[in-house]
Amino acid sequence: MARDRRPWGRDPDRRRQKTSVLVALVLASLTLITLDSRTSSPVDPARRAVGEVFGPIEVATASAIRPFTAVPDWFRSHDAMQQDLLDLQAENSDLRSQLATDDYNRNRLQEYDGLTAAARSIGYSLVPARVVGLGPSQSFSSTVTIDAGSDAGIHPDLTVVNNDGLVGRVLRVTRTTATVLLVVDPDSVVGGRVGRSMDVGFVHGRGVLGSDGRLDLELVDDSAVPSKGDTVVTWGSEASGPYVSGVPIGRITSVYTSVRDSAQRAVVDPYADLGALDLVGVVVPSGTDSDRAVIEADGGLR
Amino acid sequence: MNAARAAIAAAAVAVALALQVSFFPHLAWDGIVPNLVLLVVVGAALARGPQFAAVLGFAAGLALDLAPPADHVAGRWALALVVVGYVAGRVRRDARPTPGTVLATVAASSFVGTSVFALSGLLLQDPVMGIPELLEVVLVGVLWDVLLTPLVLPPVMAMFRHLEPDRTLA
CATH class of the missing domain: 2.40.10.350 (Rod shape-determining protein MreC, domain 2)
Incomplete structure (x- = not known):
C-alpha cells in the first residue's frame, strides 16, 4: 500500500496530520511538566491511581522472581560458609574485647544505649516490608517501592530503616505499596x-x-x-x-x-547497602493498626 | 479490534515496565538498568512508523512517570519517549530493517531518550547533578539497551507488525 510504504510521501494532508499529532503530544508533555512542577501538584491523584494499579503488579513480579535471585546463594560451598563463620567469630570476639577494655568505646556504647532507650520510651514499632521495585538510575532519582502501604498503617513522612541503618523516608503510599526516598537521593x-x-x-x-x-x-x-x-x-x-x-x-x-x-x-x-535492599522496616507509632505482624520496640511481635 | 490492539500494546509496555522496575535492578550496574520501555517504543517505531510510535511513546512515558517508585516531575519521560518514537520511526524504510539498522537505531534512540530526559531535568533543576555523572548514566544505558536488543526487539517488532491493521506487505 502506497501510503504505508512512504510515510513521508508527497501527500501534504497526511504529512500535516502527522506533524500535528507530534506537536500535540509534545505540548501535552510540556503541559504535564508545568502542572507537576508546582508545589501542590494536580498530578498527585493520577500518580496514586497508577500506583494502585501498578503496585500489585510490581509486588507480584518481585515475588515471582525472588526464588531465582536467591540461586547464587545456594552455590556457596560448605567451606565458604565455614570460613564465614570463623571470620564472624573472630570479629565478634574482637569486638567483645574492645567493648570490655576500651573506656571510650564503653562511653559511646552508653550513649547509644541512651538513644535506643529514648526511642523505646517514645514507643516506636516497625512494620516489616520488602523492596519490590527500584527506580532506574536513568531517572536520576533514588527511590524504591516497598510492598506495604496504607493498609499496613504506613503514611507519608515515616522513617524507613533496615538492619544496618537508615534507608530513607516514605514519600507517598497506595493501599498496598509505598514509595521510599533513599538517603542517597539528591533531594534527600x-x-x-x-x-x-x-x-x-x-x-x-x-x-x-x-x-x-x-x-x-x-x-x-x-x-x-x-x-x-x-x-x-x-x-x-x-x-x-x-x-x-x-x-x-x-x-x-x-x-x-x-x-x-x-x-x-x-x-x-x-x-x-542501598543498592541491594531487600527487607526493610518502617518506623510507625506503637499501636498502629496493620495488616501484618508489627515488631514492637522490645523485639516482640504483635 | 482497535481497542484490542491498544490493550496488547499497553500490556507490552506494562510487562516491560514491571521487568525494568522489579527484575533488572538485581542485575543493575550502579542502579542503571536496560530501558525496556524505550526498547518497546523503538520496536513499535521500526514496525509501524513515527505516528503510532509517538503516541505509544507518550503513553509509555506517562507510565514511567507515574508508576511507583517514580518521583521526578511527571511528563519528562513522556516528552523523551515521544521524541524517541518520532525519530526512530523516521528510520523506517520500505524494506524490513537489517539487524545493523536496528542496533544503530536502538543505540541512537537510547542516547537521545536518556539525554532529553536528563536535559529536561537540568532545565527544571529537578536533580542537580554534574554533567560527567549524567554522561556516564547515558552511556551505560546505551550499552545495556544495545545488549538486550537481540532478545527484545525481534519479538516486539514481530508483534507490532502483526498488529498492523492493513498489512499487505510480504
Whole structure:
C-alpha cells in the first residue's frame, strides 16, 4: 500500500496530520511538566491511581522472581560458609574485647544505649516490608517501592530503616505499596548528629547508588571539625518529623574544608547497602493498626 | 479490534515496565538498568512508523512517570519517549530493517531518550547533578539497551507488525 510504504510521501494532508499529532503530544508533555512542577501538584491523584494499579503488579513480579535471585546463594560451598563463620567469630570476639577494655568505646556504647532507650520510651514499632521495585538510575532519582502501604498503617513522612541503618523516608503510599526516598537521593536532606561530639548538621545525598554511594555531612557549627571514623546518627525532630532520632546513618570516611563557604564538610559512607535492599522496616507509632505482624520496640511481635 | 490492539500494546509496555522496575535492578550496574520501555517504543517505531510510535511513546512515558517508585516531575519521560518514537520511526524504510539498522537505531534512540530526559531535568533543576555523572548514566544505558536488543526487539517488532491493521506487505 502506497501510503504505508512512504510515510513521508508527497501527500501534504497526511504529512500535516502527522506533524500535528507530534506537536500535540509534545505540548501535552510540556503541559504535564508545568502542572507537576508546582508545589501542590494536580498530578498527585493520577500518580496514586497508577500506583494502585501498578503496585500489585510490581509486588507480584518481585515475588515471582525472588526464588531465582536467591540461586547464587545456594552455590556457596560448605567451606565458604565455614570460613564465614570463623571470620564472624573472630570479629565478634574482637569486638567483645574492645567493648570490655576500651573506656571510650564503653562511653559511646552508653550513649547509644541512651538513644535506643529514648526511642523505646517514645514507643516506636516497625512494620516489616520488602523492596519490590527500584527506580532506574536513568531517572536520576533514588527511590524504591516497598510492598506495604496504607493498609499496613504506613503514611507519608515515616522513617524507613533496615538492619544496618537508615534507608530513607516514605514519600507517598497506595493501599498496598509505598514509595521510599533513599538517603542517597539528591533531594534527600536528613538532620544528622555526629555520635561522639554531638554536633548537629545536615546530611545530603549525592545521587549515586551502589558501592560508591556517599552522603555529604554539613555541620551547622562552622568551627566544629568531625573526625574520620565517627558515626553519624539521625538528629530527629519532635513528634511528626520525617525522621525519628538516633538511627545510625553512616560512618565518616573523610573530612574536607569547603573553600566556598569556609565550613567543614565530611563524606559519610551509609551503613545500609542501598543498592541491594531487600527487607526493610518502617518506623510507625506503637499501636498502629496493620495488616501484618508489627515488631514492637522490645523485639516482640504483635 | 482497535481497542484490542491498544490493550496488547499497553500490556507490552506494562510487562516491560514491571521487568525494568522489579527484575533488572538485581542485575543493575550502579542502579542503571536496560530501558525496556524505550526498547518497546523503538520496536513499535521500526514496525509501524513515527505516528503510532509517538503516541505509544507518550503513553509509555506517562507510565514511567507515574508508576511507583517514580518521583521526578511527571511528563519528562513522556516528552523523551515521544521524541524517541518520532525519530526512530523516521528510520523506517520500505524494506524490513537489517539487524545493523536496528542496533544503530536502538543505540541512537537510547542516547537521545536518556539525554532529553536528563536535559529536561537540568532545565527544571529537578536533580542537580554534574554533567560527567549524567554522561556516564547515558552511556551505560546505551550499552545495556544495545545488549538486550537481540532478545527484545525481534519479538516486539514481530508483534507490532502483526498488529498492523492493513498489512499487505510480504
